[in-house]
Amino acid sequence: MAEYVLKFTKTGYSKYISHLDLMRVFARSFKIAALDIKYSQGYNPHPRMSFAQPLSLGYSSFAEYLEFETVSEHTEEELLAMLRPLLPEGIEILFIEPLDIGKKTLASETVAAEFVISFDTDATEEDLQKIMDGYVSQPEIIALKRMKKTKRLEETDIKDKIREISVSKPDQAVIRCVLDQGSGSNLSPEPLIQSFMKYADLDVPRWDVEVTRRRLFFTDRIQFQHIDNPL
């Protein structure tokens, strides 16, 4: 038995493949590759695999992680050669390596993620930086966040879930931020986008805002052999 982690991108049109459909894509690729993936026990066996963090539909990413188990051991080259040709456009494998974290999962070890949020605006870089200074120096950053238990949108303070945030304008406006991500504390970029636009009094429709996940941060217990920096 062997455990592996596969790091991949989700760019271009593939960002419109839903989480569920992406699961099917991988399950099917394993099957076509005739990889001896381990199946769960039970009435409806499914391949033992899971993503570190689901990605919202419409987000691009350069840092997606999939854990899976196989019956026998494989070399990295072997797995790459098997799987690369079987994935849809935009899903590129960055690396595959053995993963030895015992009973833990990548999901349980995820703590934060870096996002890049970009949009067109007439505001200058200077304007944007001033707005950002004001935004982050509020005693509380109130945003509408969907509550896990009630599923309702409620006003809540998101400030302590924002680890880093900055803005620049090389061409488009670009907000780079690191947000809590994981089972302990979690903040989706959505409440941040909505509250920032409101604070800045910017009228940018949500569909003109691009979000890209650049990096996932794990606890110190997770150390990859490959360089895991953003592209």
Next chain:
Amino acid sequence: MNNITEKLERLLKRVEKPGRYIGGEVNSVRKSPEDTDVNFCFCFPDIYEIGMSYLGLQILYKAVNDRNGLFCQRAFHPQEDMEDLMREEGVPLYTLETKTPLREMDCIGFTLQYEMSFTSMLNMLDLAGIPVFSRERGEDMPLVIAGGPCATNPEPLWEFVDCFLIGDGEEALPDFLEEIGKAKKEGLSKRDFLRRACRMQGVYVPAFYDVEYNEDGTVRSYIPNVEEAPTTVRRNILPSIEDAPFPVDPIIPMVEAVHDRAVVETFRGCTRGCRFCQAGMIYRPIRERSREKIHDIALRQLRNTGHEELSLLSLSSSDHSEFEELALGLIDMTKPMNVSLSLPSLRMDKFAFEVLDRIQEYRKSSLTYAPEAGTQRLRDIINKGVTEDDIYESVREALTLGWNHIKLYFMDGLPAETYEDLDGIAEIVRNIKSINWQVNGGKLGRFRLTVSVSNFVPKAFTPFQWESQDTPESFRDKHNYLSEKLKMKGVTFNYHDDETSAFEAVFARGDRKTSALLYNAWKLGAKLDGWTEHYRPDIWEEAFRVSGIDKDFYTTRKRSFDEVLPWDIIDCGVTKSFLRSEAEKAYRAETTGDCRIKCRGCGINRYVKCEKEGILNG
């Protein structure tokens, strides 16, 4: 990055299941449109999940893309949210593969699988910025073609489609597209190209015929108005399907399709001669794939797609001449692969139970029987060669083996149907319930019986093509009657909508005048009519009114045998005199046996050899 790609970003974030609109699936084909002689787009007039379940798309996609110089891409009808945004943001309908607007294609082709998709075809043209009327499309617009079973009566679409391809398309479509390539190089106009192309078998160009009508509104004659146009257009028939193009690496849909499974067509055509069945007439003669070939295709498909289900496609699985060996071989193949095998339209005899027992083991899903009519008299009239005893014997076996859900299919509104025939349906249901009582005792708990009744729609090229269809009122009365009769414990009764059957009937036997009805219905907003949530009966009523179309003329009117029928311009291989003799036998409740016992003289062997003629003992 073309213009569409940029705009799409703004659209896809706002729609449900954007995966339908992006292409890029594994096994989809990419060629460079610039280096291609003929750019073709295969259009399915329904949404992605439906169209991607259709095997014909995968077959033709491969058949065209396998030829150098041809590039086949795909387009589907978007859901309403996407359509609204496309119109709002000015994004024309585009191909999934290269995001090229359809109007930049050399040719676009629609498959016509059901009448209720006709409005979606017009809507797709409009969404593509292509005028719906053939006469309004200039040389800069693509040639619009259509095929599929509904093209056997092409007339309701005569104003919208430049040219129809009738019959098997695996060779005809790529051949036709290559002719377009030649014509392009020669700089021919569309009209000159069509004058040349209409000499090819199966090519019907409606503009090359003038239609004269009698005073009562029936057709008097078809008169060719160019010398190249043949007096009748003969359907394309592949003499054999053994080596016909068939995908072993089909496109794997991105969004889960309705049927997400490997499929192999085992044979085309049917020898049973049910008199209501269009497929049984227009796909003659029966042509089989060999057992070895089916096995090989299935294995390669499963390996290339990772599908977890394999299904066989034909009009009646068990009628393959080597069915037993075939089924056993496929079981042996699929079992170790963890692939479930599904054998639709299985005749439930002793062997079938053995097979099902082996493939289903602990999972016993429902079993389906299609007596189609409630009494032997009516089953003889429609030539459905099944007796009640056959059914009871089989049901008893099924219940004994542990099945507990039986489904029964019937039709209502069949020619010469009386309320006694409806009583017969209730009688069959009662009898099956009592068989269950005998087998399982009083334990009715888990036993379920589902009775589905569909409305008879007379179709072109069937022995019932001259018959009257029931009125919606009569259908309603019959449904109410059956609802009462079938109020029994453990019995579920389903029936089809009364109104849509009338619209289907109008187009199934429509002449050129019905195109006005179609146009007006679409203009008033009809689209995706096969979907209950989109179908709007009020629009269709209004469309009838505006078009001045007399519904009864097309639905309830019984035609005389001498009448020139709008589809007489097409020669589907089966002769009109054979259909007539079958109709006359129906009136006398006489049956016609399977043509694998002996030839019944339908006329198809004038054009192609019937391989299976006489292989069975009477």
